[in-house]
Amino acid sequence: MHSFEYKNGSLFCEDVDLQQIAEEYGTPSYVYSAATLRDNYTRLDEALTELDHGIEYAVKANSNLSVLKLLADLGSGFDIVSGGELKRVIAAGGDPAKCTFAGVGKTRDEIVYAIEQGIYCFNAESEAEVAFIDKVAGELGKKAPVAIRVNPNVDAKTHKYISTGKSENKFGVDFEFIEAAYERASKLENITLRGLQMHIGSQLTDVKPFIEAAEKVAPLAARLKELYGIEFFSIGGGVGIVYSPALASGSTEWWESHTEEARPLTPERYAVGVVPFLKDLGLKILVEPGRYIAGNAGVMLTECLYEKKGTAKTFKVVDAGMNDLIRPALYEGHHEIVPVKEPTKQTPHITMDVVGPICETGDFFCQNRDLPDFAEGEFIALLSSGAYGFVMASNYNTRGLPAEILVDGDSARVIRPRQSVDAILESEIANL
Ligand SMILES: Cc1ncc(COP(=O)(O)O)c(C=O)c1O
Numbered sequence: 001m002h003s004f005e006y007k008n009g010s011l012f013c014e015d016v017d018l019q020q021i022a023e024e025y026g027t028p029s030y031v032y033s034a035a036t037l038r039d040n041y042t043r044l045d046e047a048l049t050e051l052d053h054g055i056e057y058a059v060k061a062n063s064n065l066s067v068l069k070l071l072a073d074l075g076s077g078f079d080i081v082s083g084g085e086l087k088r089v090i091a092a093g094g095d096p097a098k099c100t101f102a103g104v105g106k107t108r109d110e111i112v113y114a115i116e117q118g119i120y121c122f123n124a125e126s127e128a129e130v131a132f133i134d135k136v137a138g139e140l141g142k143k144a145p146v147a148i149r150v151n152p153n154v155d156a157k158t159h160k161y162i163s164t165g166k167s168e169n170k171f172g173v174d175f176e177f178i179e180a181a182y183e184r185a186s187k188l189e190n191i192t193l194r195g196l197q198m199h200i201g202s203q204l205t206d207v208k209p210f211i212e213a214a215e216k217v218a219p220l221a222a223r224l225k226e227l228y229g230i231e232f233f234s235i236g237g238g239v240g241i242v243y244s245p246a247l248a249s250g251s252t253e254w255w256e257s258h259t260e261e262a263r264p265l266t267p268e269r270y271a272v273g274v275v276p277f278l279k280d281l282g283l284k285i286l287v288e289p290g291r292y293i294a295g296n297a298g299v300m301l302t303e304c305l306y307e308k309k310g311t312a313k314t315f316k317v318v319d320a321g322m323n324d325l326i327r328p329a330l331y332e333g334h335h336e337i338v339p340v341k342e343p344t345k346q347t348p349h350i351t352m353d354v355v356g357p358i359c360e361t362g363d364f365f366c367q368n369r370d371l372p373d374f375a376e377g378e379f380i381a382l383l384s385s386g387a388y389g390f391v392m393a394s395n396y397n398t399r400g401l402p403a404e405i406l407v408d409g410d411s412a413r414v415i416r417p418r419q420s421v422d423a424i425l426e427s428e429i430a431n432l
């Protein structure tokens with residue numbers, strides 16, 4: 001489910017007209033649907049009922065405090081990658097005892113903070129890191145819970161920048177070395193071996209790599225349980241979403257018009273694929289979805305400022321740039337673009353580039369795309385922008401960060417006001 005659809009000639013998020021949001025709060029703005037966030041969480045949770053499982057929402061995908069609070073209220077745990085993310089979870093009312101801490105470069109300060117807050121487990125990504133956590137825990141007179149991330153050398157068949165489970169990627173300890181790493185770790189005095197973790201990549205749209213990884217690593221998890229009494233196996237995140245056709249795929253008719261094989265990955269297919277390898281391990285199974293929970297729960301609204309017809313192309317210049325949504329520039333990520341005012345049968349389609357105001361050639365949201373025409377002053381929505389959207393925004397070109405708005409039914413709340421340029425300048429020191 002996602003709650004973005006045309007009603008009465010305008011694009012709505014749940015019961016709120018996005019035209020009104022754009023007019024009231026300005027653009028560029030991110031708008032999230034609370035119902036979609038809740039629904040995505042619940043659907044995945046229900047798909048995994050056969051397992052003793054826990055959902056650790058990957059905070060990096062969308063870390064707004066209101067989003068974290070909504071998920072914490074549903075009982076979610078959190079997968080964090082920095083001390084900052086842990087602080088966010090705590091500020092949002094999340095439970096540190098339900099947090100796992102991933103990432104290849106945890107610092108001393110972050111490790112100390114996480115131990116003091118009593119996180120559920122560090123997911124260590126190298127033997128050097130395990131040794132360092134042991135040392136820091138010893139200095140604090142504590143025992144730190146540790147899992148080691150295994151790199152199973154499985155091809156996730158996703159964009160090369162977001163593939164993480166091959167040996168050439170920086171993540172985790174190679175499958176060939178992992179048992180020796182556990183054996184050495186088991187001799188350290190200030191850590192407890194609590195689990196095993198893997199994560200093979202992001203935006204997987206095929207279930208096969210998940211199955212391959214689960215089949216390869218489940219026997220290892222069983223051995224580690226027997227040898228060291230680990231209690232969980234985290235199979236990571238990575239469940240992909242439908243970026244196109246994003247709007248249509250929100251409808252039941254769209255799903256029903258596709259055969260099972262032609263359908264993109266769903267939580268149910270994911271579960272059918274991996275559960276058989278996991279259900280008899282006697283371990284708690286954790287999943288770390290980010291994009292699946294937040295991706296299709298958000299759009300970015302922007303206004304068309306100018307149209308420019310060149311000899312080669314028609315450009316629509318909008319008021320959002322790659323600093324607001326970097327996925328197209330960074331990964332050639334596809335986001336569907338739809339006018340907020342619903343196109344009619346008479347609206348002509350034209351081939352266009354939708355570009356931002358940033359001084360970079362890569363500052364585009366689409367190139368040579370056939371879209372229903374829209375005029376200067378009209379608002380458009382970039383769909384599927386709820387994950388890895390706002391969180392990757394920057395102040396490049398001294399542009400304030402966009403606003404974030406959470407819609408729930410017929411209510412719309414600003415959950416992050418637009419950042420002013422003054423606020424950017426206030427954080428700097430002019431050495432005059
Ligand atoms: C360790 C870890 N877990 C979970 C995730 C979440 O991934 P996704 O948003 O694809 O579910 C990531 C990001 O890829 C990650 O690095």
Ligand SMILES: N[C@@H](CCCC[NH3+])C(=O)O
Nearest residue numbers: 162202203327331387388
């Ligand atoms: N930022 C990436 C995903 C990275 C996943 C983090 N491990 C994207 O937008 O697709």
